[in-house]
Amino acid sequence: KCAQPRRWKAFDGKITEMDTQSTLRGKELLEIYCSITTKDIPKDERISVLLTVKCTVKEHECKLTQELVALIDREIDLISREVKECNLEGLRKRISTLFLQYIKIPEFNPEAAGLLKVPQDPLKLYKRVYFCHSCENYLASTEFPIPANSRTIGRCRSCYRLDNEARKREAYLKYRLILEDLRKSEVDYQDDSKIIFLVQLADMQYLIENIWNCQSALSGSSDLYDLVMVRWDKQHEWSPWNTILLTKEEADAHLKLCNLEKTYEAPFIYKMEQKHIRAKNYFAQIPVMSSFLHRSNNQANANSYKN
Template sequence: MIGDDEALRKIRADFDETIQSEKLCLDQKYFPGKAVQQDYHMPDVITVRVQRDSDSFQDVVVKIERPTYCKPFLGGFKNRITGVEFHNAGSQTIRKKQPDKGIQLFCRETQTAFEINKTQQTKNTTSTQMAKVGLYVSNMTDKLINPGKYLTAKEYHERRLEAVIVLQTYFRRWHAINVVQNLREEKRLRLVWEAQEEVRRKKEKDEKLRKEQERRLNPKTREDFELLYHALELWRREETEWINTTLTGAERKAAFCGLLEKEAQLIAAIGRHKLNADEENQQRAILHFLNKCAQPKRWKAYDGKITEMDTQYTLHARELFEICRSISMNDIPKDERIDVLLTLRRTVKVPPDPLKLYKNVNFCHSCENYLPATEFPVPANCRTIGRCRLCCKLDNEARRRDAFLTYKLILENLRKSEADYQDDAEIVYLVQLQDLQYLIENIWGCRSALSACSDLYDLVMVRWDKHHEWSPWNTILLSRDEADAHLKLCNIQKAYEAAFIQRIKHKHIQAKTYFAQIPVMTSVLHRSDNQATAN
């Protein structure tokens, strides 16, 4: 109780203590006959007096934690008049946590199966007949069934496991048999393929040898005569080496004189064959040229149809082609030949401007003739016009006697393979036959980089990195089978050893050093270096 003249601060209280007071108004003037109690608000801190012993007490400060959420209604009842909700004890008490048994439990809905017992009556009425006095029932077909051994659940599962193991054993055996049979079939097919490939390679080699023999016996083209002169040079070197190692003095000189006479006779025989072949080839080339000029102009329309059109030039070329064929015939009468010659005289005319023939004409310092620019071979590293093709050919037949047929085949295969990529490759068309010969002989040593195969007919040049354009510094010399396997590789760094890759890169550096001196290759080389630097 606080007096009317006492202040609240005069009352002794600790800092953490809370004083709870109730104010009662007993003024009968305003509230007659009853006492009014003001609303009560729970404080934040209360003091609880706890009895320690029979005569000792202790005051404990308790902080009130107010809920931050509205407690859901989990059971109880509600006063419909006042709207006050009363919760039951089960909803106010935390459930006792069950001990963890190490088994994953699920809800009841997924674990409970509802069973209903329902009796049914079968539609078919059956009966059993029993033996009795005056009725005999035979028991000849009856069977006596004895109860067997009781089977526990453990034994039942063990039997099932044994049966599963037996089934797995037979299945695995069947699967293993199928795998072995497939492997045997693949092996058989592989052996058949290898045998076919061996037969094919042997046939190709025999066909190549037969063609070379045919070319040497009946030479017709320039490459055939190159092979003859190359074989002649190889024979001369072998004979010269044999004479130098076995003979001395006068016998050696006599042997060299005999070798020179044999060489001269062979050259004369090759020359006679060459004259006959040149005459046939010239006549065939003229007819082919005239036939090509006499063909009408052709183009493909939008619907895929081929349209042909004759011009005044194709008609004139066709007339010349017919006259040339008539002149080449030997079994026509004299009168008809005279008519053909007169027709030829009327048809052939001199060009109105002879000076047009003197365009793009160069001077050959060897034979001292003025020839068209197409008669001069121009390698990629050449800066001036040298000798004509005929002089180069005569010099090769007289001195070196090299055969360029293999290099020509390698260059043709290379350009064909680069055209299949369809990535606008241009370096392969700048490299000439002499450049490819230098690349194969001096840098790659005329051998495969993998198997050291020296058969130039079986060697091809492909890209070292198939994702970049072919160039002398992005190539490798391999056999045909090795090239096919190389182009199927996805990662070169993982497929080859580091020493082999380093050796190939060294050859690429040599090729880049040589081709960097060629003017036409300089711009291409700078562009590839800039691209590599950017990457």
Template sequence: MDNTSDSCLDVATTEKSGAEQPSASSESPVCEAENGSPAEKLLLSEATGSTIKDDEALRRARANADETIQSEKLQCDQEDSPGKAVQQDYHMPDVITVRVQRDSDSFQDVVVKIERPIYHKPFVGGFKNKITGVEFHNAGAQTIPKPRPDRGVQVFCRETQTVYERNKPQQTKNTTSTQMTKVGLYVSSVTDKLISPAKYLTAEEYHKRRLEAVIVLQTYFRRWHAVNVVRNLRELKGLRLAWEAQEELQRKKEKEEKLRREHERRLNPKTKEDFELLYHAVELWRQEETEQINRSLTGAERKAALCGLLDQEAQLIASIGRHKLHADEENQQKAILRFLDKCAQPKRWKAYDGKITEMDTQDILRARELFEIYCSISMNGIPKDERRDVLLTLRRTVKEHECKLTREIVELIDREVDLMSREVKECNLEGLRKRICTLFLQYTKIPEFNPEVARILKHQDLQYLVETIWGCQSALSVCNDLYDLVMVRWDKQHEWSPWNTILLTENEADAHLKLCSLEKAYEATFIDGIKDKHTQAKKYFAQFPAMASFLQRSDNQANANEFLIATVTNSSILGKTN
């Protein structure tokens, strides 16, 4: 072996069988080199790295039945590289022994068989050591895939994987034949038709014709769609015109009705506003007549005409005054009856099924009894017996409460009964009866005698709000038509009150209630003016004790809310600062 110095010897790995193999007489390990080198050129080592001597047996190396001995490649030429070993590539054995610690001082050797994968493991996740280049897979990549359970159905078979082709002829059941003219046979050709070959149609021409047909279809569809759109617009236009015509007709009717009411108010004035309208008309008439006299007459004729105009004005004013007195009496009586009837109305509410439920309380029954008595004593032309019964009923009613007012009513009732017994004429009793009605009306307006009247009586200060605070005109358009003005809430989020209201026309009020933000809709100057009017109203109504207590509670609540908002704001600022 002349080239042993330039090559390395491979020492074969020796495995032990079931029984221990005897060693040589000198108990030295017997090995055979793969290339036929002598044994004295080989060197064995243990797994710990120590070299096995020549006089030691393999038993000394602790090679059991399931163990293997790892070998190393040694350079035989000790002169070039003495003692330098080249480690062989490590291969995992099929069987390994693992020592497991059972207790603190006891160990157990466990034989583990290694199963080699028969397929290439895919990389399903893990990490790689950048220094050594070793890849570490996840646990799912280190185990055999779980087999699918057998469903008992054969999935792969030859029948499903093979295609068979068959040719089978078909013959129709209808037998046909042709016939032609020949000697001795004539066949008519009347129904025959001549068929000639048409022009060959290319693919480009076919698609072009299809495109033209599609364009035609789209044209007709778009025309149909346009007709429908125009028809819908025409219908909407007709509806709009009809609505505008109806609205115009409604406005004309309302204007005519308003003019009719104005004419009726001038002929038969009943309310205070009606008489103010008459006085205003008389004043306009006087001014026109005066201007006409001043333009056309001079001297004594002018003075005489002015004196005649003054007499006519006085007569008109006197006539209006007489109508006013009569209307005041009539209106006062209607207002009294309306007031007492309102006190006698039952309480109403809507039930879950939409029906209106009514309920009479003791106070309502008391108010209804007083209303019926007042209607009876205020009637004229009733028989004496019925009048006497009404007076006795009134006497029993007011006798329930002892006071100066009731004593005076009882005294007047006794006087009328006495005069009636003496056959005094009714015209002489009108003053006495009117005084009884007046005192009894005063009796019905006292909450102690008529508890239901407490919720009906209110402060008559709306006129002060309209005339003094708002000046009888709209806050926006300065419209002074009282019949078109309404009072609505300034801030719709809060309840109505004299300091949360604004005087506007009906259209302006509708637009105002639709606003979401007052600051964005109105200018700051306008808002300040409205707040000044609210302050004036609050000062006026603070004079009343009931309103003063309410204002005090409202101010306390507002101050508490402001204090709470300021506290939360300061806390937020301090939190952000910290």
């Protein structure tokens, strides 16, 4: 990337390329690196490449370049002594590795500055790094979702994601417990209830969240660990359109009722009926539920004729 020329698209759609001093420098270093990593070349050519590397790095005096020059001198000496190439592999890898490090230093290769993940100026790094109090890691500012009206730095994106996943798992556990309790209670009725065993966890979640708003129909309690679903009319099997969400204490009292119309006020009954209609509309889209829904409608029509 350091060797790539600057490119931009003109108004007519043509791509224009331009080399700068830094890209030319990058191209030069790339060619040298490719030469130094090429295997199975004649000894004279190898020595020529090593001398080119030596001249290039000697332009800058530092510990890295001094070590690189020393290794190059050693290889040239060993080549002149007719040492087998297989015995030079380790030395050559070391030379190519050090030269690659040399290429990555912006002082020697200006184009490398734009490709480094960590800025060279410590002050820039300090200003763009924040501490996450949740995972206790120092992270870049881009890792923090900061609202426009926020004055403090909260948790990082990873911690938010992890927290959301944990909350979802906890919520699913609550829905599963409600579903399991409901299935057990339906078995106890011994009236061949079937619908509850067709309802999946996702259906129960929708029912609780969207129809019942995660709260008791009577008290408004939102503690899902204390909420249960029971039959609205205990004379008929449980279904999404014959249910009510209550606390455990309220459910016990509700199931002891003999006449719902005498116990509950008309506005409350109307409210429950509206929730049941919404549940019917949703579960009517599920093919396996349609037959039970038609049967329920037929029973309701028969009861209305009797009345």
